[in-house]
Amino acid sequence: MVWLGAGVLGGNALAQTPLNQTPLNQSPLSVAADAIPHAEILEQAERLADDLKLKIIEIPNGVNPNALLAGGDVQANFFQHVPYLRTQEEALGQKFEVVAAVHIEPLGIYSRRHARLADLPEGAVVALPNNASNLSRALFLLQDQGLLHLRPGLDDPASGLATLADIAGNPRKLRISEVESPLLPRVLQDVDAAIINGNYALEAGLKPARDALALERVAGNPYANVLVTAPALARDARVLRLAEVLASPQMSAFIRERYEGSVIPVH
Structure with missing residues (x-):
């Protein structure tokens, strides 16, 4: 230590x-x-x-x-x-x-390959945190950005933890890869996008307010x-x-x- x-x-x-x-x-x-x-x-x-x-x-x-x-x-x-x-x-x-x-x-969506979320192609590989709470958080962020739809009843992050099984709609056929949270900045160059916790983004030299393609909303953030x-x-x-x-x-x-x-x- x-x-x-x-x-x-x-x-x-x-x-x-x-x-x-x-x-x-x-x-x-x-x-x-x-x-x-x-x-x-x-x-x-x-x-x-x-x-x-x-x-x-x-x-x-x-x-x-x-x-x-x-x-x-x-x-x-x-x-x-x-x-x-x-x-x-x-x-x-x-x-x-x-x-x-x-x-x-704020949890953010980052990419080395694409300048906008709109540029993510069909079948894009998106890396998400693999622990239950942050995986849920990432899925809600993807839903907020219109990239996924979760099942009815999961209306916001405070309503319960979402899992991959709760994905009800995936219009771009995103391929989800679960990665340990500290390793997400390292795999960023190998995927179309990654959802990274703010602390790990900062440690990797990313500036969330500048570099993220999208950030979690702050109002009502649990x-x-x-x-x-x-x-x-x-x-x-x-x-x-x-x-x-x-x-x-x-x-x-x-x-x-x-x-x-x-x-x-x-x-």
Whole structure:
């Protein structure tokens, strides 16, 4: 694992107005996070509140941050949305606590071969995330863009998880390829299009607000990325302090300035 220190992003005007409080006088809070944007946002949280001390653990591919949290290896994680968390609770037989909703990373459709969705040919190969919640999310995005039709009753992402079996209409005869989410940017050159999570797009040097052929709508989006902890730590002063800073106007301003529409603050 890579242990990240503060100061990676450099100073900015937002860091000049810290959210000061009486020091917590406790050991640093260990938080597992994706590198971009989550670890960057956590580093900014430390800058904004000089009483907040974090041990930020960058998540390598193949490591499940919810398993780390369930096993007590970390005290919180910051990388996921609630629909994914619920599937993890079922898989791990473990309950977790959501303590803050922070930002939305709109899922996007990307292509190296085509400049517009209208250019996708009949039989185009489209790569989608292979985990249940993000596969569903991708199918709804394809439906929103008129590329697929899901069965009646699946009207929006909050109505339930869609699967490939729920495709009721496929007018362009798209061929769906399921790929592990972190690998989607790597296969982009080998397919007609890929639907990629915002964090993995950013890590690959893509700018969703500029490079995506289409993005998820933000209004009513249930996929806000959240700070998660174990039930026993839900009232821990360090966890509550981090949640407060992540939901602050200063953090929202940082996210808007830093990511220019590719990451959107909830608050």
